[in-house]
Structure formats: structure tokens, C-alpha cells
Amino acid sequence: MKNLGNLMKQAQQMQQKMTEMQAKLAETEVTGSAGGGMVQVTLNGKGDMKKIVLEAQAVDPEDKETLEDLILAAHNDAKQKAEAMMAAEMQKVTGGLSLPPGLKLPF
Known part of the structure; x- marks a missing residue:
């Protein structure tokens, strides 16, 4: 039972770190x-x-498609950077604990 108590305490600490x-x-x-x-x-x-x-x-009012493409590309670049930052922070919180594929923690 002592191990279960320690596990629960660690889970609570991880949840606090996630928040x-x-x-x-x-x-x-x-x-x-x-x-x-x-x-x-x-x-x-x-x-x-x-x-x-x-x-x-x-x-360029004559070429709005290029501007639209540039906005999408810039957004995707920022999103990729944000996801990489989030993954790095998650590594810090979980201490490198590998989560099963498909398991996503709430954000």
C-alpha cells in the first residue's frame, strides 16, 4: 500500500506541474x-x-493568392515551433517518461 501512496503522490505532483x-x-x-x-x-x-x-x-492586390499562401506557411511555421516547445516542456514535466502512442494529456 505504501507504493500505491507514493504513486498517487507522484501523479498529483505531475498534475500540478502540468497545470x-x-x-x-x-x-x-x-x-x-x-x-x-x-x-x-x-x-x-x-x-x-x-x-x-x-x-x-x-x-499585392493583383496576387492575393501568394499572400494567402505566405500567411498559411507562416502560421504552420509558428505552429511547428509551438509544438516543439510544448514537447520540450512536456519532457521536463514527465522526466522523459514515454507515454503510449495516441495518449494525449489535456491542454
Whole structure:
């Protein structure tokens, strides 16, 4: 029974660390870019878009498709960076504990 008590205590500590990590990530911002920096998209750690920056030369009324593609690429770049940051933080919380494939912890 003592081992079960220790396991429960460790689970509670991990849950607290996860909550703290989620709060930290919500405040962290990551910027992705495309077109050599002509388009930048900033997301917070939860994936919410916080800001878009467009350089004047990226805005061509005759070629809106390119701008749309650049925005998508910048968003995907920021999302990839945010996911990498989240994975690194998760490693810190779980201490390298490998979770089974498909098991996602709530964010």
C-alpha cells in the first residue's frame, strides 16, 4: 500500500506541474515567418493567433493568392515551433517518461 501512496503522490505532483506548464505556455509567444520574413504570424503556446505582420511588398492586390499562401506557411511555421516547445516542456514535466502512442494529456 505504501507504493500505491507514493504513486498517487507522484501523479498529483505531475498534475500540478502540468497545470503550471499550461499556464506558462499560454503566456509564451512563438513567431513563424514566410517569404523571407515578409509575413510573420505570432501564436501563443495554446495555438491562439496573437499577431500578424505583413511587409508592404507582400501585399499585392493583383496576387492575393501568394499572400494567402505566405500567411498559411507562416502560421504552420509558428505552429511547428509551438509544438516543439510544448514537447520540450512536456519532457521536463514527465522526466522523459514515454507515454503510449495516441495518449494525449489535456491542454
